[in-house]
Amino acid sequence: MIEGLAAIYIFMLAGFTGYEIISKVPVILHTPLMSGSNFVHGIVLVGAMVALGIAETTAEQVIGFIAVLLGAGNAVGGYVVTERMLEMFRPSEKKTEGEGS
Amino acid sequence: METLIQAAYLIAAALFILGLKQMSSPVTARRGILWAGAGMVLATLATFLSPQILESDQVSINIMLIIIAIALGGGYAWYSGKKVAMTDMPQMIAMYNGMGGGAAAAIAAVELIKASNEAAHDVTGSSTIADMLGADVAILGILGAIIGTISFSGSIIAWAKLDGRLNRSKLLPAQHIINALLAIVTVGFAVAIYFTSSIDTIIVFYLLALVLGVFITVPVGGADMPVIISLFNALTGLAVGFEGYVLGNAAMIIAGIVVGSAGSLLTQLMAKAMNRSVANVFFAGVGTDAAAASGDGSEGVMKEIQAQDAGILMSFASQVVIIPGYGMAVAQAQHKIWELTQILTEKGVTVKFAIHPVAGRMPGHMNVLLAEAGVPYDMIYDMEDINADFKNTTVALVIGANDVVNPSAKSDSSSPLFGMPILDAVDSENVIVIKRGRGTGFSGVENPLFFTDNTKMLFGDGQKAASELIQAVKEL
Numbered sequence: 001m002i003e004g005l006a007a008i009y010i011f012m013l014a015g016f017t018g019y020e021i022i023s024k025v026p027v028i029l030h031t032p033l034m035s036g037s038n039f040v041h042g043i044v045l046v047g048a049m050v051a052l053g054i055a056e057t058t059a060e061q062v063i064g065f066i067a068v069l070l071g072a073g074n075a076v077g078g079y080v081v082t083e084r085m086l087e088m089f090r091p092s093e094k095k096t097e098g099e100g101s
Numbered sequence: 102m103e104t105l106i107q108a109a110y111l112i113a114a115a116l117f118i119l120g121l122k123q124m125s126s127p128v129t130a131r132r133g134i135l136w137a138g139a140g141m142v143l144a145t146l147a148t149f150l151s152p153q154i155l156e157s158d159q160v161s162i163n164i165m166l167i168i169i170a171i172a173l174g175g176g177y178a179w180y181s182g183k184k185v186a187m188t189d190m191p192q193m194i195a196m197y198n199g200m201g202g203g204a205a206a207a208i209a210a211v212e213l214i215k216a217s218n219e220a221a222h223d224v225t226g227s228s229t230i231a232d233m234l235g236a237d238v239a240i241l242g243i244l245g246a247i248i249g250t251i252s253f254s255g256s257i258i259a260w261a262k263l264d265g266r267l268n269r270s271k272l273l274p275a276q277h278i279i280n281a282l283l284a285i286v287t288v289g290f291a292v293a294i295y296f297t298s299s300i301d302t303i304i305v306f307y308l309l310a311l312v313l314g315v316f317i318t319v320p321v322g323g324a325d326m327p328v329i330i331s332l333f334n335a336l337t338g339l340a341v342g343f344e345g346y347v348l349g350n351a352a353m354i355i356a357g358i359v360v361g362s363a364g365s366l367l368t369q370l371m372a373k374a375m376n377r378s379v380a381n382v383f384f385a386g387v388g389t390d391a392a393a394a395s396g397d398g399s400e401g402v403m404k405e406i407q408a409q410d411a412g413i414l415m416s417f418a419s420q421v422v423i424i425p426g427y428g429m430a431v432a433q434a435q436h437k438i439w440e441l442t443q444i445l446t447e448k449g450v451t452v453k454f455a456i457h458p459v460a461g462r463m464p465g466h467m468n469v470l471l472a473e474a475g476v477p478y479d480m481i482y483d484m485e486d487i488n489a490d491f492k493n494t495t496v497a498l499v500i501g502a503n504d505v506v507n508p509s510a511k512s513d514s515s516s517p518l519f520g521m522p523i524l525d526a527v528d529s530e531n532v533i534v535i536k537r538g539r540g541t542g543f544s545g546v547e548n549p550l551f552f553t554d555n556t557k558m559l560f561g562d563g564q565k566a567a568s569e570l571i572q573a574v575k576e577l
Contacts, residue, residue, distance in 0.1 A: 004237075007237075007346055007354070010351065010355060010358070011342070011354065011358055014354065014355045014357075014358035014359045015358055015361070015362040016362070017118055017362075018359035018360065018361065018362030018363035018364075018366070019362050019366055021118070021121050021122050021125060021363055022125070022363040022366045022367055022370075023366065024125060025125040026126075026127070027456075027458055027464050027465055027468075027483060028127065028456075028465050028468035028478065028481070029124065029125060029126075029130065029465055030370070030371070030463065030464035030465035031190065031191070031194075031463045031464065031465035031468075031469055032124065032130060032465065032469065033121070033124050033125060033363075033367070033465075034194060034330070034331055034334055034364070034367055034463065035194050036120070036121060036133065036134060036137065037121060037334060037338065037359075037360040037363050037364055037367075038194050038197055038198045038201070038334050038337075039134070039138075039141075039197075040121060040137055040356050040360050041201050041334075041337050041341045041356060041357055041360045042197075042201055043113070043117070043141065043352055043353050043356040043357070044201050044205050044208070044337075044341045044344070044353065044357075045141075045145060045204070046110075046144050046148045046353060047204075047205070047341070047344050047345060047348050047350055047353050048204045048208055049145070049149075049151075049154070049167050050148065050151060050153055050348055050350070051208040051348070052163055052211075053151065053154030053157055053160075053163050053164070053167065054153055054163075054211075055157075055159070055163060055211060056157070056158060056159065056215075057218070059214060060211050060214055060215065061159075061163070061166060063210050063211050063214070064163075064166070064207070065166050065169075065170050066203070066204075067203075067204045067207030067208050067210075067211065068167055068170035068171060068174065069170040069173055069174035070174060070200040070204035070207065071174070071200070071201065071204035072170060072171040072173075072175040073174040073175065073177060073197060073200040074178075074197050074198070074200040074201035074204060075141055075145075075175070075178075076174070076175040076176075076178040076179050077178030077179070077181065077193065077196070077200070078197050078198075078201075079134065079137075079138050079141070079182075080178065080179055080182030080183055081182045081185065081190060081193055081194065081197070082124075082134045083138075084183075084187075085469050086130045086131045086133075086134055088469060088472040
């Protein structure tokens with residue numbers, strides 16, 4: 001388990017990391033990147049699996065089931081749309097000497 | 102086993118960060134999503150081996166339920182994600198994001214209900230949820246619950262609005278005051294959960310948070326939607342990070358907080374591109390009352406032009422700048438426009454594409470749509486790079502765009518668009534506007550550009566108009 005000060009360090013460092021990643025992004029990638037980060041928080045699926053896995057009563061199972069359902073939707077959907085968008089960003093064959101602008 | 106699972110989570114978290122990093126450059130972006138995807142698969146598989154799950158009393162039923170839920174949720178998302186048109190991408194992102202927020206909120210619900218049951222049957226005298234979970238876990242769990250739930254219902258509304266299923270921008274009179282009151286009551290119940298063990302409090306809290314998400318999102322103007330979606334994306338990340346702490350899951354904490362901070366920054370960048378503060382987006386509804394007031398400001402006649410004449414004008418131009426908007430994408434005209442571009446280039450005309458930061462429904466959305474049609478990205482210019490160039494432009498071809506070339510954003514302080522940076526199409530020698538009808542743009546604001554002397558209107562469906570232009574240019 002991660003507790004106390006160690007958790008605060010993780011929160012802080014992760015926060016800086018996210019800021020660093022985004023701060024140098026060209027506008028053309030904003031939408032794919034938002035979609036990509038949307039996919040990354042699909043990791044909630046893992047937590048949802050644990051929540052359903054430790055469920056004991058029916059109510060917990062129902063809510064846990066919903067959690068996994070939604071989490072899987074987030075992860076899979078996020079991946080599919082991001083992949084489809086990024087697939088189009090192939091450098092043009094004619095003009096490859098620079099990315100220009 | 103536990104060490105192995107933790108190692109898998111660590112690798113997954115590293116893959117997410119590296120993947121996002123690669124996604125921030127067009128050259129490596131595709132590899133980035135593959136890496137992040139590999140991380141997700143690894144983390145998911147490792148979780149099946151988690152002792153927490155395997156030691157549960159109902160292990161076989163629960164594992165079966167997990168597999169069914171993944172198959173259903175994942176299957177639906179796979180199908181809808183493959184099928185959705187590129188133009189509808191923003192609302193799909195909103196929808197998947199809402200699902201993530203809902204999942205985080207549901208995880209919190211399971212934990213809270215568990216704690217509430219334990220508290221009710223506890224013999225040692227500790228009887229509140231906070232006693233059962235510990236103060237830190239309870240606080241972050243409840244915070245994640247409120248944020249996740251708002252992101253869930255808010256994202257659904259954002260999806261419905263962008264998908265054209267919901268057009269209302271007001272539910273109740275004095276919406277903002279009611280929202281503020283509702284927010285206070287919701288927070289009150291959130292605090293109450295901490296000090297009680299009552300299931301009813303938890304249920305009421307979730308209902309209130311759901312309604313709050315709806316109420317916050319409904320008044321937001323259509324043009325501001327990208328900011329909201331980006332904000333909800335960041336909020337979901339935060340909620341996931343908090344629930345990660347509740348479950349002691351490092352991968353969730355890292356991935357969630359990284360998205361939370363990256364998303365917050367992205368939200369600010371978008372809001373800045375539209376010259377609106379994030380607070381402004383929430384507390385002002387563009388295109389509701391104000392639009393009617395400024396509507397009668399633009400007096401004059403729109404001058405029509407036929408495709409034939411427009412084609413001649415463009416063929417003999419020295420420079421043509423194409424300003425595409427969401428309307429072009431809806432009409433699926435980007436392929437025709439690219440064809441037109443190629444013909445004009447052969448004739449020696451310099452053709453450039455000018456992209457407003459919020460063209461499409463999100464920053465970068467238009468670039469995706471043009472990339473789909475095959476336009477190389479060295480022909481595409483950002484607003485700052487092209488604006489000074491409009492003075493040397495013979496023809497600015499505006500197709501399906503409206504608000505982003507509206508000069509009243511600069512001159513008319515009563516306009517709801519006032520202050521938003523625009524593309525200075527009005528500076529070019531001729532402006533040709535391809536437009537379906539005489540109506541106003543997405544924000545509902547009248548555009549004086551259409552009434553100026555050098556502007557000609559080419560009425561018609563984007564794709565049809567583009568085909569006619571190609572025809573006209575070819576014949577010369």
